[in-house]
Amino acid sequence: MDYREGLLLLLSSMLVLRHCTAQPDPNAYQNCTYSRGNFTAKSTYQTNLNLLLSSLSSNAKTISGFCNTTSQNSNKVYGLFLCRGDVTPETCNTCIKAASSNITQRCPTAKEAIIWYEYCMLRYSNQPIFSIMEKEPSICLPNDNNVSKSVQSEFDKIWVDLFNGLVSQAASAAAVGRKYAANEANYTSFEKIYGLVQCTPDYLRMIATNA
Incomplete structure (x- = not known):
């Protein structure tokens, strides 16, 4: 797989909508990968996940609009976020804070999950995800208008x-x-x-x- 195919596939990692709003779309889309396992309440994994999400949220104003980090304890959690390339650091910050809060509500026990908004996406996993080309998880939102x-x-x-x-x-x-x-x-x-x-x-x- 060359870089062109990889980049086209990575387009699925960003939810791109035609309209613009002042705040992140509350109707986020998520993929909870329960096949990677579940964690229990108050477990070490949950503690590490909460720390990781807090770290990502605190770095959401980065100029690059991207951050990845890993919990350093046992039961490692790998996480990253990516903001759409044309949004301001302030919009990125607002979006990631919403994503880091909502992802655990929408995927309450999943050891791997991803959430997409119009302006950003956030992902975590119990497996390494950095610098790895993956086709899944993905999302497809078909347009109701057909090409003649x-x-x-x-x-x-x-x-x-x-x-x-x-x-x-x-x-x-x-x-x-x-x-x-x-x-x-x-x-x-x-x-x-x-x-x-x-x-x-x-x-x-x-x-x-x-x-």
Whole structure:
């Protein structure tokens, strides 16, 4: 799998919506991976998870919009957050604080979980997750509007060209800090395709190391 395919797959890690609001969307989407196991109340894992989420929340104003950390005790917990590349540190901070609070409410005993908002995502796991390309967990929100058959082929070509360009832009050395790119393309005289890609900076470092 090359970096282009990896970056396109990582698009699933950010929930991208067309509208904008002043506050993070309260209708967050989560994936509770109970197959990785459950933890019990007042266990060491829960204590470590609470400390990890508190650490992530306290670092939510970072300019890069990204942070990863690991609990240092037994029953390790690995965690990270990523804010959308076009949001301010203040918006990122608000979003991550909401995510760090809500993820334990929505996945109360899961040893691995991820939560997506419009402006950010937050994930934790009992297994290493840094600099690792994974297809799951993911989320798909289909658009109810279908592309007409008469422009399907042209739509597909424009979509591929748009995202190939975005992947190259996000992965380039010029995109320091936030590995993010967004653009739009016309596929009819009055309709557009909007695209956004983003990768966690630790994944880009792994690509550079393995190049």
